[in-house]
Amino acid sequence: MRSYLKYIIPVLIPLLILLMPLSAFPFEGTTVLQQRVIAIFLLAALCWVLEPIPIYATSVVIIVLELLMLSDKGLIFFRLDQGEAHFGELLKYNEIMATFASPIIMLFLGGFFLAMAATKYRLDVNLARVLLKPFGRDPKYVMLGLMLITAIFSMFMSNTATTAMMLSILTPVIAVFGPKDPGRIAFALCIPVAANIGGIGTPIGTPPNAIALKYLVGENYISFGEWMAFGVPFVVVMMALAWFLINHLYGAEQKTIDLDIKGKFLKTPKAILVYITFGLTILLWLMGSSHGMNSYTVALIPVAVFSLTGIINKEDLKKISWDVLWLVSGGIALGLALDKTGLARSVVHSIPFDEYSPYVVLFGAAFLCLLMANFMSHTATANLLMPIMAALGASMTTLAPLGGEVTLILVVTFAASLGMSLPISTPPNALAHATGNVQSHQMARVGVVLGVVGVAMSFVLVWVLHSVGHIG
Known part of the structure; x- marks a missing residue:
């Protein structure tokens, strides 16, 4: 039965989200399109974690679902309520397709x-x-x-x-x-x-570095x-x-x-x-x-x-x-949907982050990313978290003295690459474990120390460079 659950859960939960009334969501003024993005996001997250299909295939599915359900050239069934206040503004189909050639x-x-x-x-x-x-x-x-x-x-x-x-x-x-x-x-x-x-x-x-660059534009360009x-x-x-x-x-x-x-x-x-x-x-x-x-x-x-x-x-x-390119493009498409529909901003604004210390937010986000990266693809982790981190960095005024959006994005990006405590954490780890010369617990002893110290060190480095005016 457990083997079937990894196929059933990624489909069942997004379907339940689509059937819920808009008033059930905790974000003020939730639109129909935002509801669909939440369903697509959960589908992507569950597929990337449980891997019922290859992770690159999940990215292709994301792009196709966005074209069908969110774009101005999608299925007419999904555009029947277009123009109503609670519906939201449709995404341009060519912007979604352009993620393949970003x-x-x-x-x-x-x-x-x-x-x-x-x-x-x-x-x-x-x-x-x-x-x-x-x-x-x-x-x-x-x-x-x-x-x-x-x-x-x-x-x-x-x-x-x-x-x-x-x-x-x-x-x-x-x-x-x-x-x-x-x-x-x-x-x-x-x-x-x-x-x-x-x-x-x-x-x-x-790939997490490339995903981060997608959000480091304009004044934040690196x-x-x-x-x-x-x-x-x-x-x-x-x-x-x-x-x-x-x-x-x-x-x-x-x-x-x-x-x-x-x-x-x-x-x-x-x-x-x-x-x-x-x-x-x-x-x-x-x-x-x-x-x-x-x-x-x-x-x-x-x-x-x-x-x-x-x-x-x-x-x-x-x-x-090509699977890596498709995987990254799916993450970019997911970020596009979260941004263009306003869902990322709604999620961030619904949580009073300004009431928390910016240090708590920075380290909390980084260690969440580090934990996820140890159990799932680094690219998938960055794909899921980066759009939310970008919106959070742009909205939190208390982060400004520490480098704001740039610091948050870079620290989380570094954390994604530092998840290397287990054989399943990265393909290089799996290759080394396959030699038979290193066991899981030996890998974990080194990986946990390097992950925790690396996250702390990345914050110090980025903050110093922001202070002297090299970034941010």
């Missing part, structure tokens, strides 16, 4: 092209080989090198792809440790931890370089803490280790073009808008170059993580 999606697409080209021409493995040389043979310093390289790669590549690549390099190395040597745990655990933390460093490092200005220092500090913690808990008994990664940089014309395009794209991102282009426009340069030259062909296109 600038955020284009930014991620550019990141995927870069990552795919780097892997295809072995740029990632060869960089790992070169960058690891200075770290010698002491296990704790070799681990530090592996963590730094993993973090750097995960800033520009999928965290999952980075983890898979680094674990494949490590497989023969871990085998060198004795069966009871804690070094096996340390080396298997350091890779997913570094990948999860490293993704925070750039806007394309992980460029690629500005994000890295606070993201990279945060990553460096968290990496140092993670390295110390893993060494303290699971220090290797073996005194020396040999890390032999074979390979050399390719020198073919296409490989050289990949190196140049990769470096140029990152440079343009770091330069912000000083060249007149934003990060979304820059992201399409490698897409054009690699497509034009055949570096990425039609077979490679099939390997792109």
